[in-house]
Amino acid sequence: MKLIDLIVKQSASMVALRRDLHAHPELGFALQRTSDLVASQLTQWDIPVHRGLGRTGVVGIIRHGTSARAIGLRADMDALPIQEANTFAHASAHPGLMHACGHDGHMAMLLSAAHYLVTQPHFDGTVYLVFQPAEEGGGGAHEMIKDGLFDLFPMDAVFGMHNWPGLPEGQFAVSEGPVMASSNEFKITLHGKGGHAAMPHKTQDPVPVACQLVQAFQTIISRNLRPIDAGVISVSSIHTGQTNNVILGRCVLAGTVRSLLPEVLDLIEHRMQGITRGVCEAFEMAHDFEFTRNYPATVNHAAESDLARQVLTDIVGQSKVLAQEPTMAAEDFAYMLQARPGCYVFIGNGDDDHGGGSCMLHNACYDFNDALLPLGATYWVRLAERYLQP
DSSP: OOOOHHHHHTHHHHHHHHHHHHHSOOOTTOOHHHHHHHHHHHHHTTOOEEEOTTTTOEEEEEEESSOOOEEEEEEEOOOBSOOOOOOSTTSOSSTTOBOOSSHHHHHHHHHHHHHHHHHSOOSSEEEEEEEEOOOSSSOHHHHHHHTTHHHHSOOSEEEEEEEEETSOTTOEEOOSEEEEOEEEEEEEEEEOBOEETTOGGGSBOHHHHHHHHHHHHHHIIIIISOTTSOEEEEEEEEEOOSSTTEEOSEEEEEEEEEESSHHHHHHHHHHHHHHHHHHHHHTTOEEEEEEEEOSOOEEEOHHHHHHHHHHHHHHHOGGGEEOOOOBSOOOTHHHHHHHSOEEEEEEEEESSOSSSSOOOTTOTTOOOOGGGHHHHHHHHHHHHHHHTOO
């Protein structure tokens, strides 16, 4: 493994920074302390900073040489509304909030790389350090783009990285094409007629209709999609009634739909609408159908994925750079990849616990593996140097 010595030597300070970020999580766009800390650290290293894109986004600018070429490196900053179960010293100081996805580590890796790039600028061009708010459902990437990210900072390509529990420490995964799914949500409201549960014949009970819909939706995946296509329909909530002797006249089903391909998403939405309409007609029940498309699929570009693979191979060796198995989780870096060519890689967070808790993302016992900080920072530096080589 070819880590950069100067980055390894500063790893203790980066671990302290990462743990400070972990102890003070903030949600969505409300990242005042977090963005202040990031901006302050960059300013301390004489890196010019632009603030305010996506409300609390931070962009650092490192220029060297005369080339007009530019690369963007992105880290997300927000935490999750989870009560942390860990009891170590850097556990969350804010009840109900937690860095359970490793965004604290993502920031620390990019900051570590920033310090090296500004003090050891072996490149010709511009490196934009993009610290993004509201990845966890708020669409912060889209908001930064809408506020002019790529107009103000005209980068030729943009790259992202996420820690990945279950992938061994010291390994990476990268592939071209779709690597994370689109994220979409639905809400179906059934309008029946309530009454006494002992006299169901005098009611129009929405519960059997809801049960029919839950079962029928799964046939879309098993009988409408090609077996080689990926799709998920999860009815994650059904709300109706509050007592055992009342049939409520209203029932609401809600959930998520995931797909890697837009044509698959189109098919799923179309069939869900048709099934809902048909089932409700059979039961003579009125309904409202809502389908909201949120994050698009994260699709890596071929040339940039190949570049990332070459850089990673130089650092850890070919055997430790794996093909990226697509996941049905979603990531709003997808918006950036729609606007600019780029690549999103996974860095192995390890198979076991770090700090006494589960390594699973969005778990109350999760903690980022600090041993990754020099490795992730080395990747960022070597990627920028390779992309902007003189």
